[in-house]
C-alpha cells in the first residue's frame with residue numbers, strides 16, 4: 001500500500017483503540033473520580049513514566065545510525081532532564097506530591113497494580129526484541145496524545161479542587177514534545193515500512209501499544225471503580241496522608 005494508505009490505516013487504529021476511548025479516562029476527565037481514585041491513577045501512571053526512558057534506552061542501544069540516535073536520545077533527556085529536579089519524571093513526581101501521595105511510596109513501586117507493572121515491562125520487552133521498525137512504530141500512540149492531554153488538563157482543572165495548573169505542568173511540556181516525537185516517528189515508519197509484511201508489522205506494533213495503555217486503565221477501573229477489587233498489596237487510598245491537599 002502507499003505511504004498515505006499506511007498512514008490512514010495507522011490513524012484508524014488510533015481512532016478505534018487509543019486509550020482516550022477508555023471509560024476510566026471519561027471518569028477522570030469528567031470529574032467523576034474522588035481524590036483517592038485520582039491518586040491511584042497518578043501512582044500507577046508513574047510506573048509508565050519511569051519505564052519510558054528505559055524503553056528509549058533499549059531502543060537507542062539498537063540504533064546503528066548516529067543521526068537517528070541523535071534525534072532519539074532527546075526523548076531520554078526530556079524525561080530525565082539535565083539535573084535532579086528537571087525533566088518529565090521529576091514533573092510527574094510534582095503531580096503525585098500535589099495529590100498528597102508519599103514520594104517514597106510512589107518511587108518504590110510497591111503499591112502498584114500488578115497489571116501496570118506487567119504492561120510497562122511488556123512495552124520495554126517489545127522494543128528490545130522486535131525489529132527497530134516495529135520498536136519505533138510502537139511509539140506512534142503519541143500521535144493521538146495531544147488531544148487527550150488537552151481534554152485531561154481542561155477537565156481536571158475544571159472539575160477537581162485538589163488539582164492545580166502547576167500540578168499538571170507535566171502535560172504542558174508533553175503538548176509540544178509529543179507531536180514532535182510522533183511526527184518524527186511517523187515519517188520514519190512511512191519511509192521504512194515498504195513491504196506488505198513490514199506494513200502489517202508496524203500496524204500490529206501500534207495495536208500492541210494501544211493494548212499496553214488500555215490494559216493499564218482496565219486494571220485501574222477494576223481495582224478502584226468497579227467492582228473495586230484492588231489486588232493484595234496494591235495502593236489503598238485511605239492509606240496515604242490526608243493532610244496534604246494541593
Ligand SMILES: O=C(O)c1cc(C(=O)O)c2c(n1)C(=O)C(=O)c1cc(C(=O)O)[nH]c1-2
Nearest residue numbers: 052088138139140141142145148149174213
Ligand atoms: O498522557 C497520555 O495519555 C500519554 C500517552 C502516551 C502514549 O500515547 O503512549 C505517552 C504519554 N502520555 C507520555 O507522557 C509520554 O511521555 C509518552 C512516551 C511514549 C512513548 O511511547 O514513547 N508514550 C507516551
